[in-house]
Amino acid sequence: MASVSRAMRPLTAAAARVGGRRVAVPRQRLRFNTARCLSTTRPLHNDSTIDLTDLQPTPISHFSEIETMMADSVGKFAREVILPKVRDMDEAETMDPTVVEQLFEQGLMGVEIPEEYGGAGMNFTAAIVAIEELARVDPSVSVMCDVHNTLVNTAVLRWGTEAQTKKWLPKLATETVGSFCLSEPVSGSDAFALATKAEKTASGYKINGSKMWITNSMEANFFIVFANLNPSAGYKGITAFICEKDTPGFSVAKKEKKLGIRASSTCVLNFDDMEIPKENLLGEEGKGYKMAISLLNEGRIGIAAQMTGLAWGAFENAASYCFNDRKQFGQLIGTFQGMQHQIAQSYTELQAARALVYNAARKKEAGLDFVRDAAMAKLYASQVAGKLSSSAVEWMGGMGFVREGLAEKFFRDSKIGAIYEGTSNIQLTTIAKMLQQEYTK
Numbered sequence: 001m002a003s004v005s006r007a008m009r010p011l012t013a014a015a016a017r018v019g020g021r022r023v024a025v026p027r028q029r030l031r032f033n034t035a036r037c038l039s040t041t042r043p044l045h046n047d048s049t050i051d052l053t054d055l056q057p058t059p060i061s062h063f064s065e066i067e068t069m070m071a072d073s074v075g076k077f078a079r080e081v082i083l084p085k086v087r088d089m090d091e092a093e094t095m096d097p098t099v100v101e102q103l104f105e106q107g108l109m110g111v112e113i114p115e116e117y118g119g120a121g122m123n124f125t126a127a128i129v130a131i132e133e134l135a136r137v138d139p140s141v142s143v144m145c146d147v148h149n150t151l152v153n154t155a156v157l158r159w160g161t162e163a164q165t166k167k168w169l170p171k172l173a174t175e176t177v178g179s180f181c182l183s184e185p186v187s188g189s190d191a192f193a194l195a196t197k198a199e200k201t202a203s204g205y206k207i208n209g210s211k212m213w214i215t216n217s218m219e220a221n222f223f224i225v226f227a228n229l230n231p232s233a234g235y236k237g238i239t240a241f242i243c244e245k246d247t248p249g250f251s252v253a254k255k256e257k258k259l260g261i262r263a264s265s266t267c268v269l270n271f272d273d274m275e276i277p278k279e280n281l282l283g284e285e286g287k288g289y290k291m292a293i294s295l296l297n298e299g300r301i302g303i304a305a306q307m308t309g310l311a312w313g314a315f316e317n318a319a320s321y322c323f324n325d326r327k328q329f330g331q332l333i334g335t336f337q338g339m340q341h342q343i344a345q346s347y348t349e350l351q352a353a354r355a356l357v358y359n360a361a362r363k364k365e366a367g368l369d370f371v372r373d374a375a376m377a378k379l380y381a382s383q384v385a386g387k388l389s390s391s392a393v394e395w396m397g398g399m400g401f402v403r404e405g406l407a408e409k410f411f412r413d414s415k416i417g418a419i420y421e422g423t424s425n426i427q428l429t430t431i432a433k434m435l436q437q438e439y440t441k
């Protein structure tokens with residue numbers, strides 16, 4: 001299958017190339033050319049905002065041409081290449097290495113990485129579309145792509161030095177899986193109470209401690225590790241470092257066995273006097289907590305998209321069964337009003353969740369404040385995924401409960417949405433804090 005992102009390159013390049021030559025396109029013209037939809041193909045990595053004044057309002061769920069192509073091609077790729085492997089990967093609790101290779105081949109691991117570094121050079125919403133489409137088929141594959149794109153690649157794009165960018169972006173776009181290592185045995189929701197320590201050495205830093213529940217850690221060879229360089233300064237000592245798996249002192253201690261997303265690896269990592277060169281400092285010393293907050297705010301939109309993709313997959317699977325396959329009392333079960341009302345209610349909730357997800361993504365892309373929108377999207381999308389995938393099991397009766405189909409897997413996979421990248425309570429706290437600020441007189 002041809003690369004998804006490469007197939008779209010003529011389109012993505014159109015806004016910025018004239019006669020095959022890359023040219024600086026004034027923002028005004030770029031905006032005009034893409035006025036049918038807020039989303040442009042140009043990633044917005046600086047802190048500037050897009051002026052929305054002259055844009056024609058469109059439905060939130062309206063996709064640009066490139067986003068539509070992304071959805072269609074990733075959907076096709078997921079159905080043709082990933083779907084046949086989903087059940088086996090879940091049973092084996094392992095990601096098939098060929099799936100990882102194909103994610104890279106398709107350009108889905110470097111969605112926002114510029115083309116000159118081997119990436120697809122697309123925007124944030126395109127990554128969100130890909131994450132959602134992958135989750136419609138397998139939420140485990142989706143989270144691999146999500147963590148890699150929204151947390152790891154974004155961190156390097158935003159804070160990498162020139163040398164780090166040149167060294168790592170081509171690898172992250174084409175062959176090296178990344179992990180984001182913040183949580184620890186003592187710090188989950190209270191993320192910045194982390195106990196992993198870094199100390200300066202003559203040539204760089206020495207890291208001691210451990211991380212827990214780290215996604216992608218079996219497959220990864222690029223780890224963004226948060227450690228405290230100055231514990232007396234509390235969270236202001238937290239610093240981000242780039243670590244590689246073959247560094248002496250680094251070990252993957254344990255692979256967790258899980259309720260859901262079982263093909264996605266989740267491991268404990270240990271750092272035992274792990275020495276890294278000073279070039280591996282990512283961003284500034286003591287700025288790690290700010291970096292993590294900013295990354296997780298964006299990452300939450302990715303998890304929300306994973307959850308709407310999951311809910312959509314569960315819905316399609318069950319609706320197809322109810323409307324086409326299963327007859328009771330001489331009629332298709334989807335024709336009973338009692339079933340139809342449940343199906344209609346669930347579909348409405350799914351579309352409401354998708355509206356929150358794409359609104360948050362568009363706001364982030366426009367450079368607007370999206371923190372509350374991201375929290376609402378993650379909170380609600382994970383609630384909808386849990387409720388819908390549970391209903392879908394019931395709609396399919398015994399066929400929903402057995403491990404022959406995917407209904408029970410979507411149900412198990414849905415639970416994680418309310419836990420990682422901030423539990424539902426933490427999302428509620430974020431939303432409530434902002435409301436309190438807004439409404440306190």
Ligand SMILES: Cc1cc2nc3c(=O)[nH]c(=O)nc-3n(C[C@H](O)[C@H](O)[C@H](O)COP(=O)(O)OP(=O)(O)OC[C@H]3O[C@@H](n4cnc5c(N)ncnc54)[C@H](O)[C@@H]3O)c2cc1C
Nearest residue numbers: 180181182183188189213214215266419420421422423425
């Ligand atoms: C499969 C999986 C993959 C993960 N991947 C990663 C990863 O790649 N990188 C990474 O760094 N981490 C990862 N995590 C960790 C994840 O982010 C944490 O599990 C999550 O933040 C919750 O922390 P905790 O498990 O310690 O729960 P706790 O913080 O102990 O929370 C337990 C309960 O207490 C509630 N609670 C806690 N504090 C409050 C409060 N102030 N107010 C109200 N309720 C509260 C929570 O909402 C929750 O219901 C992963 C976890 C899992 C399970």
